[in-house]
Amino acid sequence: MDGNLRQQIFRPTACISHEELRQYLSGHMSREGQRRVENHLLDCPLCSDAVEGCEESGNHLTDDLEDFEAFSKKLSMPSHTAKVRQLQPMGYLRQAVAIAAVLVVGAVAYFSFFNKSLDGPALYAKHYMPYQNDVPVAMRHANAPDVDPNFAQAITAYSVGNFTQASMLFERALLQQPNHEATLFFAGLSNLEIGNVDKAKTYLGQVANGKGIYAKKAGWYLVMCDLKAGNKAAAAAKLDKIIQTSEIMVNEAKSLRDDM
């Protein structure tokens, strides 16, 4: 056994480079490199899923992915390397035809964009971001003062993605402490995660109506509840309120409003 096992197991490792991915998939990698990659895959779902995706599809060729130069042409931002081309003299007729063509293409693009607006669940899928456990460490102990013991277990379950168990434990904690803000907030999020939208709305609504640290964040997740339930109109009304009055999540709210 290696005398420094603890360092090996929990050593931070960087994500897999393009070259490493290529070598690993093709089986042409040094033993040391393979160990590093496989150790990293245990910690990083991004790299782990990427390797599995390439392996499952039998597609080991990622060389022809679009390079940044090609990709950047799709962006609206002007490139710092772009050159201004001098306009060539053009007859009035050609200019008029060109302008008309631009207007027609613009109109088609405009209408096809609005006809394809996403429904509530699709907007939810696009804009929902899981809330990370940010409960202070002092509150996560089973014997933390002023916190029900179920809360510590619930927050652990939440952190590892076991939302069914988390919601059950948070609800047990609420039996003892029905107005505990963090418990209500995470109970709401856990229920949202498992699709109990009505319950989620009840808990998050209580938090949003209060003045605690999670109040404004709860407002955002109430929007997510409406979207998940397919109620775009209610979501839009809440979003407008967030944009006008809230101090946080304003940019996210604007971006979502634009997509609606």
Add this chain to the structure above:
Amino acid sequence: MSIRFLNKQPDVSQFSDEELVSRFAETQQQTYFEELYRRYIHLAYGVCLKLMKNEDDSRDVVSDVFKILFTKLPTADVKSFKAYLYTVSRNECIAKLRQKKSDMEKLAKYNHLENSPDDFMENDGFAALFNTNPSMEQEVERAVAELGDEQQTCVRMFFYDDKSYREIATETGYTEKQVKSYLQNGKRNLRILLEKEMRKHTA
């Protein structure tokens, strides 16, 4: 006559992901975003490939993912770029599958994903804390012994005997996927057990 300043470009390859995000947000300079693109395009594509099961769709989605990042990064509160990229990639794949009715079967399999957490294991802080406490070496062995049989076997073969997933699979009869899964869960459980121990030490 104009004055030209020597504009020394920073070596962006030395920046952390989060530094790149923050500088991109501050300056809107494409150089910083380009480095993020270069570091992660192949990984985001692989994630899309896993969900979409189709190369052309995956290329489209990965392109959309980076367009979204380009727009959102300057204002988003990004604590970990790769976790953010992972979430956006998965959500975009699911949104795309929802638009294609023919892919409803695939979508049904992935519905749980849009709600699942990222599960990135951030070792930096833990390792630093852990390594300041040499007495934890024995605790590691004790914690490994507490793991279930499959997890323990895989953890011992991987970390003690330096074997690869494939070698472990050959010796145990598990599939490589099972080996990886036992190792992932084993490592996560080890961390939970060791965190408990550390709490006892610091209490």
